[in-house]
Amino acid sequence: MELSRRAIPYTPFEKELKDCTVALVSTSGTHLKSQEPYDVSGDTSYRVIPSDTPASELMVSHEHYDHAQADADINAVFPIDRLREMAADGFIKAVNTDFYGMMGYTLKMKGVLEETAPEIARKLERSATDIVLLTGG
Amino acid sequence: MHVQRAIEAAGLPTILITVDPAQSAQARPPRAVHPTGHGIGYPVGPAGDKAEQRRTLEAALTALTDPIEPGTIREIS
Numbered sequence: 213m214e215l216s217r218r219a220i221p222y223t224p225f226e227k228e229l230k231d232c233t234v235a236l237v238s239t240s241g242t243h244l245k246s247q248e249p250y251d252v253s254g255d256t257s258y259r260v261i262p263s264d265t266p267a268s269e270l271m272v273s274h275e276h277y278d279h280a281q282a283d284a285d286i287n288a289v290f291p292i293d294r295l296r297e298m299a300a301d302g303f304i305k306a307v308n309t310d311f312y313g314m315m316g317y318t319l320k321m322k323g324v325l326e327e328t329a330p331e332i333a334r335k336l337e338r339s340a341t342d343i344v345l346l347t348g349g
Numbered sequence: 350m351h352v353q354r355a356i357e358a359a360g361l362p363t364i365l366i367t368v369d370p371a372q373s374a375q376a377r378p379p380r381a382v383h384p385t386g387h388g389i390g391y392p393v394g395p396a397g398d399k400a401e402q403r404r405t406l407e408a409a410l411t412a413l414t415d416p417i418e419p420g421t422i423r424e425i426s
Contacts, residue, residue: 220419221358222379229410237352278390285396294393294402303407316350329355337359343413344356345406346365347392348373 225343232342234299235308236263237332239316240282240289240349241274249273250315256323258314258332263307267293276317277349289347308341316348350376364409368392370422381422382409 241250243259250257252275261270270286272279281288292311298304312332318324336344350373353363357379365381367373368389373381384405387394394401408425417423 217377220377220379221354222419223357223360223362224416225362225413229414234410237356239350239352281391281396287399287402288391288393288396291393291402291406294399294406297403298406304410314352321351324351329352332352333355333359333361336356336361341361343410344353344361344363345409346350346353346356346363348350348365348367348369349390349392 227342229304230302232304233306233308233340234295234304234343234345235336235339235341236290236292236295236311236345236347238290238312238347239314240347241272241279241315242270242282242286242290242313243273245269245271252315254318254320255315256318256320256328258312258328261311261313263292263296263309263311265292274315274317274349279349289349291347295345306340308336308339310335310339350378353378362413364413366392366405366409367422374422377420378422379419380413380417382412382425383422384408385424385426
């Protein structure tokens with residue numbers, strides 16, 4: 213089903229945060245150092261980032277914003293450590309097994325609309341995730 | 350952002366942290382917060398500032414529990 217741009221999809225939130233598994237999806241250009249970097253001239257692809265990845269194994273490939281803060285501390289754009297801490301101390305129940313990174317810069321929006329976005333949504337919908345937190349760069 | 354709309358349409362509540370509310374508004378986000386004082390490159394908080402990052406995340410997630418008109422962007426500080 214394709215929604216008009218004017219329509220805003222909305223799912224009510226009816227749980228308590230402490231009972232929720234949270235997934236992180238970020239268009240900040242974050243990926244594992246061992247993964248192929250994004251094509252900084254434009255890229256519709258995404259990377260699966262296991263939520264138990266040490267922050268030191270993550271990096272940003274993006275040329276459309278100053279990512280010096282993220283280079284120093286990935287949590288500035290991709291708060292993987294903070295979310296794990298929030299799960300550990302009970303503010304949320306858990307973090308989802310997988311987080312997702314993308315670059316969020318492309319001239320091929322059709323590819324994002326018709327492929328990348330529905331694919332990530334489908335994977336999250338089939339996971340334990342209750343809430344999805346999104347960050348940009 | 351398109352990904353947020355697709356996830357929300359799939360039946361999962363979402364919350365976007367944005368530092369560019371004008372641009373984000375054009376994408377008609379289901380739910381978004383704007384942490385005032387954070388700039389491009391550090392939406393969650395400055396590098397190394399764990400307390401501020403945590404505060405932003407708690408405020409963003411808590412915004413889910415307080416329904417707002419879809420498409421609006423709430424300022425958090």
